[in-house]
Amino acid sequence: MTEGLRTEEFQVNMGPHHPSTHGVCRFILTMDGEVIVRAEPVIGYLHRSLEKICENRTYAQCIPVMDRFEYCTSMCCNEVFALAVEKLAGIEVPEYAEYLRVIMMELNRIASHMIWYGTTALDLGAITPFLYSFREREDILDMFEMTCGQRLTYNYIRIGGVSKDIPPEFIPKCKEFLATIDHKIDDYERMLTENPIFMVRNKGVGTLSPEMAIAYGVSGPSLRASGIKYDLRRDDPYSIYNRFKFDIPVCHNGDCYDRYIIRIKEMRESAKIVRQALEQLPNAEVNTGKMVKANFKPAKGEVYSRIENSRGEMGVYIQSTGDTKKPLRVKMRGGSYNQLQVMPELVKGVKIADVVAIMASLDIIMPEVDR
Amino acid sequence: MFDFVKTVLIALPKGFYTTFKHLFKKPVTLQYPKEKMPMAPRYRGLHYLEKYEDGSERCVCCGLCASACPADAIYMEPAENEKGERYSEVYEINLLRCIYCGFCEEACPEEAIFLGHEYEFSNDSRDAFIYTKGQMLANRPTKEKPFKKIIRKVRRIF
Numbered sequence: 001m002t003e004g005l006r007t008e009e010f011q012v013n014m015g016p017h018h019p020s021t022h023g024v025c026r027f028i029l030t031m032d033g034e035v036i037v038r039a040e041p042v043i044g045y046l047h048r049s050l051e052k053i054c055e056n057r058t059y060a061q062c063i064p065v066m067d068r069f070e071y072c073t074s075m076c077c078n079e080v081f082a083l084a085v086e087k088l089a090g091i092e093v094p095e096y097a098e099y100l101r102v103i104m105m106e107l108n109r110i111a112s113h114m115i116w117y118g119t120t121a122l123d124l125g126a127i128t129p130f131l132y133s134f135r136e137r138e139d140i141l142d143m144f145e146m147t148c149g150q151r152l153t154y155n156y157i158r159i160g161g162v163s164k165d166i167p168p169e170f171i172p173k174c175k176e177f178l179a180t181i182d183h184k185i186d187d188y189e190r191m192l193t194e195n196p197i198f199m200v201r202n203k204g205v206g207t208l209s210p211e212m213a214i215a216y217g218v219s220g221p222s223l224r225a226s227g228i229k230y231d232l233r234r235d236d237p238y239s240i241y242n243r244f245k246f247d248i249p250v251c252h253n254g255d256c257y258d259r260y261i262i263r264i265k266e267m268r269e270s271a272k273i274v275r276q277a278l279e280q281l282p283n284a285e286v287n288t289g290k291m292v293k294a295n296f297k298p299a300k301g302e303v304y305s306r307i308e309n310s311r312g313e314m315g316v317y318i319q320s321t322g323d324t325k326k327p328l329r330v331k332m333r334g335g336s337y338n339q340l341q342v343m344p345e346l347v348k349g350v351k352i353a354d355v356v357a358i359m360a361s362l363d364i365i366m367p368e369v370d371r
Numbered sequence: 372m373f374d375f376v377k378t379v380l381i382a383l384p385k386g387f388y389t390t391f392k393h394l395f396k397k398p399v400t401l402q403y404p405k406e407k408m409p410m411a412p413r414y415r416g417l418h419y420l421e422k423y424e425d426g427s428e429r430c431v432c433c434g435l436c437a438s439a440c441p442a443d444a445i446y447m448e449p450a451e452n453e454k455g456e457r458y459s460e461v462y463e464i465n466l467l468r469c470i471y472c473g474f475c476e477e478a479c480p481e482e483a484i485f486l487g488h489e490y491e492f493s494n495d496s497r498d499a500f501i502y503t504k505g506q507m508l509a510n511r512p513t514k515e516k517p518f519k520k521i522i523r524k525v526r527r528i529f
Binding site (some may be wrong): 022057061062063064065067128133142145146147148149150153155164167187190191192194196300346 | 378383388389410414474477
């Protein structure tokens with residue numbers, strides 16, 4: 001009976017305004033029944049031409065623009081641009097400012113993973129984890145607010161240092177946060193790690209082999225979930241990361257569940273780094289750095305700086321002509337772009353509900369893709 | 372059978388335990404329009420213009436804030452009063468362009484412009500977002516912004 005029955009392939013548009021696409025991404029899915037034959041991501045709905053905007057701003061003015069590059073970890077975006085210009089102009093950053101930068105970046109990484117944790121669970125149909133993770137994220141945002149005055153677009157790390165010293169109430173609040181974070185993450189794990197529904201939805205779904213991950217340039221937690229121990233904080237240490245002891249968690253299956261485990265472990269490692277940084281924080285004369293003047297002109301040359309963001313390698317390439325105060329060319333690289341490119345391979349042959357799970361687990365965020 | 376025990380009798384109650392535990396705790400949320408979150412002293416919200424104690428304006432219309440602005444949100448026209456002092460005849464901020472980075476308050480050499488704590492200024496027409504000098508002077512809080520010293524330290528970059 002079913003032998004002679006032929007079904008036609010048909011196309012489904014997923015997005016651009018689908019809540020699980022974390023921004024505005026559109027997928028053209030070619031379906032055979034409920035199974036996906038082909039998937040084609042359509043990007044560009046969130047394009048703000050940040051690279052071009054940066055080319056028309058002075059170096060100092062680029063920093064608030066970089067905030068919008070990847071708004072879940074604005075501190076890292078600030079850092080990567082500042083790092084590039086410092087490399088280009090040979091500016092030295094005071095030790096105290098470096099510690100502040102590391103503390104802020106790692107707190108921001110935890111906050112970003114908390115967004116990921118909440119939204120992933122939300123995409124898979126669980127609402128409670130979202131509320132929990134955003135509760136703790138609120139504490140981190142409060143700390144950022146008291147330090148730099150903004151909760152999402154910080155404009156804190158500047159070329160040559162940081163803009164403001166931390167207020168006196170920051171350290172007690174941060175210590176209080178670090179004292180409870182491990183229990184909070186235990187709570188997170190209790191809700192999802194052994195949850196049978198979560199496991200069925202994630203285990204063995206969207207398996208990314210290490211070869212494919214390397215071929216597509218996937219980096220960050222998604223790469224480490226495939227079994228490759230590669231972390232720029234250890235392999236190409238920038239700032240002062242070589243002073244801290246931390247593990248780089250690795251999993252070996254490369255499925256959605258492993259990508260979940262990796263990020264949970266990374267939150268604990270980040271908390272470890274912040275703890276060490278607070279201990280080592282020099283309390284001698286406070287020097288948050290001499291920031292560059294507004295009309296500062298670096299020497300002629302080109303530079304590429306990269307850091308480990310919560311979504312993979314984030315890089316900025318700057319070309320300077322040496323006689324203007326504006327960069328000639330700025331190129332930004334975000335980890336999400338490569339992870340979106342690998343999506344069509346991963347979703348081949350899975351059911352449509354798994355597309356949501358795979359996309360959530362890769363932690364794609366669209367402003368970083370479209371720039 | 373073992374799977375059943377693991378799933379229904381162990382894993383699910385574990386998750387529900389975490390959830391139900393919070394029934395007896397104080398809520399972390401605020402009833403927003405009634406209660407408001409206290410903002411940190413350094414918070415960057417809606418702008419205001421500062422005055423001297425005798426009531427004259429601090430702004431001398433030097434244009435540093437406009438040139439520091441990465442979003443081109445500030446427009447100003449200078450004028451001179453009868454004593455020969457410069458002041459800004461027109462001082463407008465386009466709030467739809469402004470990105471609240473705080474460069475204007477860091478750039479200002481006269482300590483005239485600051486970002487205040489107000490964050491509720493939604494409106495339904497675009498014209499209403501052109502924020503004029505009169506509004507900015509009226510928006511001045513009664514208390515001085517407590518972290519002027521910190522901004523002074525940052526100011527040397529402009």
